Amino acid sequence: MSTATIEPSLESRVHYLNVSYGIKSWLLTTDHKRIALLYLASITLMFFVGGAAAVLIRLHLIEPTGALVQPETYNKLFSMHGIIMVFFFLIPSIPATLGNFLVPMMVGARDLAFPRINLLSWYVYMVGALLTLSAILAGGVDTGWTFYPPYSSNYSQTHVILAALGVFIAGFSSILTGFNFIVTIHKMRAPGLTWFRLPLFIWALYATSIIQILGTPVVAITIALLGLERLFHVGIFDPKIGGDPILFQHLFWFYSHPAVYIMILPPMGVISELVTCFSRKRIFGYSFIAFSSLSIAVISFLVWGHHMFVSGQSVYAGLVFSVLSFLVAIPSAIKVFNWTATLYKGSISYDAPMLYAMGFIGLFTMGGVTGLFLASLAVDVHVHDTYFVIAHFHYIMVGGAVMAYLGGIHFWWPKITGRLYPDKWARFAALVIFIGFNLTFFPQYMLGYLGMPRRYAVYPAEFQVLNVMSSAGASILGVGYLIPLVYLIWSMRYGPVAGPNPWRAKGLEWETPSPPPTENFEETPVVTEEAYAYSTEEA
Amino acid sequence: MWSGFPLRPDQASTIAEGFDHLFYFETAIAIFFATFIFLTIFYFAIKYRRRSENERPPEIEGSLVLELTWTLIPAALCAIMFYWGSALYFTNSRPPTAALEVFVVGKQWMWHLQHAEGPREINELHVPIGRPVKLTLTSEDVIHDFFVPAFRVKHDVVPGQYYSIWFEATKIGKYHFFCAQYCGAQHSGMIGWVTVMSEVDYEQWLTGGVRSETMAQAGGELYQKYACVTCHGTGRAPAFNGIYGQPVKLASGQTVTADEVYLRESIVEPSAKIADGYSPIMPTFKGQLSEEEILQLIAFIKSLGPEEKKVGKP
Numbered sequence: 001m002s003t004a005t006i007e008p009s010l011e012s013r014v015h016y017l018n019v020s021y022g023i024k025s026w027l028l029t030t031d032h033k034r035i036a037l038l039y040l041a042s043i044t045l046m047f048f049v050g051g052a053a054a055v056l057i058r059l060h061l062i063e064p065t066g067a068l069v070q071p072e073t074y075n076k077l078f079s080m081h082g083i084i085m086v087f088f089f090l091i092p093s094i095p096a097t098l099g100n101f102l103v104p105m106m107v108g109a110r111d112l113a114f115p116r117i118n119l120l121s122w123y124v125y126m127v128g129a130l131l132t133l134s135a136i137l138a139g140g141v142d143t144g145w146t147f148y149p150p151y152s153s154n155y156s157q158t159h160v161i162l163a164a165l166g167v168f169i170a171g172f173s174s175i176l177t178g179f180n181f182i183v184t185i186h187k188m189r190a191p192g193l194t195w196f197r198l199p200l201f202i203w204a205l206y207a208t209s210i211i212q213i214l215g216t217p218v219v220a221i222t223i224a225l226l227g228l229e230r231l232f233h234v235g236i237f238d239p240k241i242g243g244d245p246i247l248f249q250h251l252f253w254f255y256s257h258p259a260v261y262i263m264i265l266p267p268m269g270v271i272s273e274l275v276t277c278f279s280r281k282r283i284f285g286y287s288f289i290a291f292s293s294l295s296i297a298v299i300s301f302l303v304w305g306h307h308m309f310v311s312g313q314s315v316y317a318g319l320v321f322s323v324l325s326f327l328v329a330i331p332s333a334i335k336v337f338n339w340t341a342t343l344y345k346g347s348i349s350y351d352a353p354m355l356y357a358m359g360f361i362g363l364f365t366m367g368g369v370t371g372l373f374l375a376s377l378a379v380d381v382h383v384h385d386t387y388f389v390i391a392h393f394h395y396i397m398v399g400g401a402v403m404a405y406l407g408g409i410h411f412w413w414p415k416i417t418g419r420l421y422p423d424k425w426a427r428f429a430a431l432v433i434f435i436g437f438n439l440t441f442f443p444q445y446m447l448g449y450l451g452m453p454r455r456y457a458v459y460p461a462e463f464q465v466l467n468v469m470s471s472a473g474a475s476i477l478g479v480g481y482l483i484p485l486v487y488l489i490w491s492m493r494y495g496p497v498a499g500p501n502p503w504r505a506k507g508l509e510w511e512t513p514s515p516p517p518t519e520n521f522e523e524t525p526v527v528t529e530e531a532y533a534y535s536t537e538e539a
Numbered sequence: 540m541w542s543g544f545p546l547r548p549d550q551a552s553t554i555a556e557g558f559d560h561l562f563y564f565e566t567a568i569a570i571f572f573a574t575f576i577f578l579t580i581f582y583f584a585i586k587y588r589r590r591s592e593n594e595r596p597p598e599i600e601g602s603l604v605l606e607l608t609w610t611l612i613p614a615a616l617c618a619i620m621f622y623w624g625s626a627l628y629f630t631n632s633r634p635p636t637a638a639l640e641v642f643v644v645g646k647q648w649m650w651h652l653q654h655a656e657g658p659r660e661i662n663e664l665h666v667p668i669g670r671p672v673k674l675t676l677t678s679e680d681v682i683h684d685f686f687v688p689a690f691r692v693k694h695d696v697v698p699g700q701y702y703s704i705w706f707e708a709t710k711i712g713k714y715h716f717f718c719a720q721y722c723g724a725q726h727s728g729m730i731g732w733v734t735v736m737s738e739v740d741y742e743q744w745l746t747g748g749v750r751s752e753t754m755a756q757a758g759g760e761l762y763q764k765y766a767c768v769t770c771h772g773t774g775r776a777p778a779f780n781g782i783y784g785q786p787v788k789l790a791s792g793q794t795v796t797a798d799e800v801y802l803r804e805s806i807v808e809p810s811a812k813i814a815d816g817y818s819p820i821m822p823t824f825k826g827q828l829s830e831e832e833i834l835q836l837i838a839f840i841k842s843l844g845p846e847e848k849k850v851g852k853p
Contacts, residue, residue: 075724142723148720150698151681151722151723155681156723238698239699244699245697245698245699246697279587279596281599282599284599284601284602285601285606288601310693310694312697318628322621322624326618326621327617330610330617333610333613336576337605340579340580341601341602343579344583344599345596347587347594347596348583348587348589349589350588361576362573365572365573366573369569369573372565372617375617375621375624376621377624377628378558378625378631379558379561381628382558382562382692385684385686449547449548449562451689451715453684453717453718454721456727457727458727460715535595
């Protein structure tokens with residue numbers, strides 16, 4: 001263990017972290033790297049707030065009669081968990097932190113195309129987050145993250161408007177980030193960096209940005225309509241005043257299904273970077289992975305109806321949505337096979353980011369294959385709105401997205417901070433998270449098949465064994481998430497100095513010092529080779 | 540009801556077994572692919588572990604044959620699952636004609652169920668074994684969802700809409716039904732029991748309790764009470780005799796079928812679809828009639844034969 005504390009080499013050089021000091025230098029920064037860190041701090045806070053709600057949920061469900069709180073409070077807890085994790089953690093997570101930091105560096109640019117809009121997006125996000133948090137402090141909201149009317153518009157007695165307004169506003173931050181990425185990727189690539197030399201992380205973020213720009217306005221409109229009905233009793237969704245509740249579901253899922261891919265495409269991009277670096281190989285089937293991202297972005301807009309197989313849409317519509325939902329599974333399968341094939345004859349190391357990446361591939365596969373159950377009409381009828389669905393999307397969102405997010409943070413941490421974290425702890429934490437995750441969510445598949453509906457504050461006693469298993473897993477998972485928080489913060493001050501490229505990774509971001517200077521590169525890099533050209537490297 | 544550690548919900552309806560076969564098929568596919576990916580990753584990770592810092596793995600660009608293989612095989616399996624799931628879904632979504640009818644109204648936070656023969660129940664449903672039962676679902680307030688895991692049936696219960704599901708029970712016993720769509724504070728309290736009885740027990744149960752009037756009789760009283768007869772019995776408005784299930788020509792030129800959905804709409808929103816040849820003079824009964832009363836009126840209209848009106852069961 002290195003005992004080196006503050007290495008002179010980090011401070012002797014001017015970089016983006018020490019170029020200026022003081023609160024103002026952060027709050028008024030237009031440096032994409034600093035904005036990424038602002039986002040990192042805010043979404044980490046939101047992750048632990050949402051996680052605290054999850055811990056209370058799992059504690060409560062140890063007893064069939066509810067061990068902790070009244071049903072009203074339980075309903076607020078799962079609503080808060082969902083709203084915070086979806087809109088304020090998962091959607092911004094990788095794009096706003098790693099994406100913000102890496103897009104300009106990976107394309108060899110000084111900054112994003114619109115640095116001030118980038119800062120604006122963080123402020124917009126913060127306004128949204130603070131509004132939603134204030135709704136929670138004021139007493140909470142109990143509609144679930146899906147805000148289904150007429151319950152949300154005319155029946156709930158909680159702070160729906162405040163919470164929904166927060167989501168509405170945060171949406172604009174997502175649009176601004178997407179817009180900034182698209183322009184940057186189109187216009188600011190370094191000389192020689194053609195489209196097919198781009199890292200796959202960039203392809204993934206490009207596809208994500210398209211969804212953000214096209215989809216997010218729809219959820220904004222939907223929330224605005226909901227607000228109109230709740231505040232002014234304009235009959236839009238509540239049949240008592242002439243509305244149609246199914247219309248809301250169509251509008252909501254038209255965004256919220258593509259939003260699932262806003263949450264999972266960036267993780268897929270991270271995995272392509274990690275798998276290649278830690279097996280020291282070029283990616284298997286570059287163009288198949290790149291185009292599968294784009295085809296996911298397109299098809300994702302056509303599958304929203306699979307959330308409505310039992311809500312009363314026509315059986316023929318169900319048929320179309322079923323076939324399209326199977327279709328969207330195929331590009332994801334292609335990615336999984338290509339990542340696995342990349343390992344073949346590689347030089348594989350077990351550094352912490354790679355453990356997260358391998359965990360991702362396995363857990364994402366399990367989440368993916370259980371999605372097939374939900375795409376087939378007859379099976380969905382039984383498992384719809386049960387714990388099976390909860391298990392499925394947590395395998396994708398936690399087993400997939402959060403694993404990749406942590407893998408990415410561990411991979412680029414030396415670049416971001418200039419320092420290394422204790423590798424043994426990192427590998428230990430990855431293992432704890434993997435075990436805790438599976439123990440938490442695998443029993444939920446079984447619960448769902450047995451018929452336990454979701455969003456139940458109390459439940460029949462026959463479901464208790466599996467619920468206790470799940471809660472036990474959640475306590476392990478919770479500890480697993482706290483370990484990296486501790487050693488990463490520790491490493492910012494005490495970690496050994498990393499050097500520009502501790503993993504001997506390929507990519508422009510590794511060709512500049514760590515932490516990078518404010519302008520990223522001393523001179524504009526010129527790209528002469530394809531991405532992941534590990535074999536051409538001098539041994 | 541501590542029954543140890545069940546791995547499968549009860550199979551207690553005609554569709555449960557067919558459902559489970561597809562479920563097992565998909566489980567097998569899921570286990571196969573997950574195991575395959577896990578084992579391959581483990582195998583590669585061990586076999587190709589980094590032995591020296593200076594290794595230089597071979598350059599492998601990709602393989603079109605492999606790409607096609609792992610595109611087409613999953614696609615073929617998806618096609619099978621799609622076909623199987625859809626075929627089952629279509630069969631399950633058509634209620635047989637000679638079904639017992641039960642009308643289900645969800646409201647925060649209880650279930651009101653009424654059999655066409657008359658008995659009303661709250662959070663309980665008694666049905667005979669071996670006879671198809673059709674449930675017509677609607678809600679008094681927010682969206683609920685009627686879910687019987689042992690029967691593998693589920694449907695949202697939407698205010699302002701009628702949806703039907705059906706089942707035929709195959710095993711005598713008591714099975715949970717749940718509200719599966721979040722509906723507010725006591726959502727998880729909105730559960731009840733389906734009791735499947737032998738035909739004899741069911742008949743006894745039907746006649747055993749307080750002999751209540753049938754739904755159609757109750758509807759007939761509403762027909763008098765709300766003075767529907769003033770217009771619908773005098774030719775100022777369409778007569779009800781034999782109208783149920785028949786095509787109705789509208790003033791707009793379209794034709795609709797006089798089913799439950801059309802009849803309900805004509806009661807709560809009379810001006811929406813005016814029958815050809817009549818003027819839009821009927822007031823709305825929205826808010827005056829509960830969802831249960833509307834269902835009773837519909838049962839009454841359904842009970843009227845083509846000739847003179849005879850109220851209730853013959």
